[in-house]
Amino acid sequence: MKLFFPLLLLAFNGSAQTSSVYPKTYFQNPLKIPVSLAGNFGELRPNHYHMGLDYKTNRVENIPVYAAADGYVAKVKIEPFGYGRAIYINHINGYTTLYAHLNDFYPDLEKYIKEQQYKLESWQVFLDIPTGLFPVKKGQFIANSGNAGGSMGPHLHFEIRNTLSETNLNPMLFGLNIPDNVPPTIQRVAIYDRNKSTYEQSPVLIPVKGSAKGYITTPAVIPVKSDKISFAVTSYDTHSGSSNPNGIYEGILYDNDVESMRFTMNNINYDDTRYMNAHIDYKTKANGGPYLQHLSELMGYTNSIYTHGKGSGIINLSDGRPHNIRIVTKDADGNSASVSFAVKYSPVKAPATPMSGKMFYPLMLNVGEGSEDGDFYIGEKGLYDSVRIAYKRTPAAAGPVVVSAVHTIGAAYIPLQEAMVVRIKPTAVLTPGQKNRIVMQRFAGTKKGIVKVEWQGDWAMAKFRDFGSFQLVVDNEPPEIIPVGFKDSANLSKATKMLFTVKDNLDEFKNFRAELDGKWLRFTNDKGRNFVYVFDEYCLPGAHTLKLSVSDEAGNVTARIFNFTR
DSSP: OOHHHOOOHHHHHHHHHHHSSSOOOSOOOOEEEEEOOOEEOEEEEEEEOOEEEEOOOOOOOOOOOOSSHHHHHHHHOOOOOOOOOEEEOOOTTTTTEEESSSEEEEEEHHHHHHHHHHHHHHHSSSEEOOTTTTTOTTOEEEEEEBBOOSSSSEEEEEEEEETTTTTOOOOOTOOSSOOOOOOOEEEEEEEEEESOOSSSSSOOOEEEEEEEEEEEEEEEEEESSOOOEEEEEEBOOOOOOOOOOOOOSEEEEEEEEEEEEEEEOSSGGGGGGGGHHHBOHHHHHTOOOOOOOEOOOOOOOOOOOOOOSSSSSOOOOOOSOOEEEEEEETTTSEEEEEEEEEEOOOOOOOOOOOSSSSEEEESEEOOOOOOOTTTEEEEESSOSSSSSOOOOEEEOOOOOOOOOEEEEEETTTTTEEEEEEEEEEOSOOOOOHHTEEEEEEEEEEEEEEEEOOOOEEEEEEEEEEEEEEEEEEOOOOOOOEEESSTTEEEOOOSEEEEEEEEEEETTTTEEEEETTTTTOOOOOOBGGGGEEEEOTTTSOOSSSEEEEEEETTTEEEEEEEEEEEE
């Protein structure tokens, strides 16, 4: 079986994925409690689409999780954020199911993973499991649900993927038993002037209300000031027996009853999930507004979820006639809602407002107009829409830590798909020791972050995926290792675990390592908060020496030794 199973997987994968019909009875729900979803496929999340289903677990952990179909455990991932603890199961029909935010795996798998962590001397792992080593049957217990990783509360995250391409597919298309007779809700429509950048305007927001014929607007005919417009919609969906506002499956725009554009949440690859920022009105959301899903495709959105009809979603009103607009939103079960209204071009002469900054374009290499000691570069896949990006240099306050001017680039409400390059020259002469401890700091409002720089002659270079203000900082301060609940030379014979926190002056640290009597010891670090060791067979009764070390982004290292009795 170990020799032939992968061949069967390859043979069946192509037919499974090219067929327009998803297998409707192959998979079962991974929980055996009444289904209630906290999130669905394609739902809008910060900087990404949600790539699966979130099953509620009655607000508790340790609900049994079961394999959705026959297969074998192919991979296991353990990380402080993201999935937390996850199992990947490959199936003979060319699909992979993923189960995330788990607590303990089933005993044989848990034992194997622990052995591999000690072999690799790393708690954080992404392991390829030998084919067939852990076969599973449909409905077999595989783990307990939890709240690990980037989870805000107990639940199970579940995905279905194409095994070969690793593209995520909408699980709602596979006939899972999740009753849904509830249509989506439409809350508002937004109108954009497409003679200018979507990031250089605030849309006209049109509230909607229900009627016997669906949703309508007041007034029924909306005057617009531009001869070229596009639309976005705020719409949510629920399923039978649940009030949780989840994402919609499809949005369709009709111009005079002719389909112009639609988006569909069928399949999305993790390489493309950040393009969610091109699908929404990012500026409105970043400034505290609602999610607005565009019904037109921004130029820089490649491999998009959009399908062109007879148009592009951008409506030309230069004919001066009213255009009847209909927007339809659907869920994966075919329940739909629609809003209908008309738009008419009503030109208004208004003085042009001068905009600062150089115009940058998607799908082009853009070089910023900086200064003698600061510049930036945005690659071809950096921007989603054309936009002016301003640059400003400000002298930094004098002090021993900041060693450059402040270089402000763009605005935080302009999104980036790929990281831009920021280059800064220090304003002071640095010693070799100082250069080795330089980081570039970004700040925007209350948000801060740092990146270790690379040197190009006198220039310090780093990459960032957000605009903001940037400066060079010398970091000579090592992190702190702080024990919680015990002191050196403590008697821990009655304790169940040891816990440590790590603090850093710039809130960035890495390379935590623990050694017990000279041998690596497994500490967990869920959510990056605390480092925890639960006493087990690797710490027998007696006297012990524990050595901990950790470094920061600048390369400063701290090591501490603790003696204790077990």
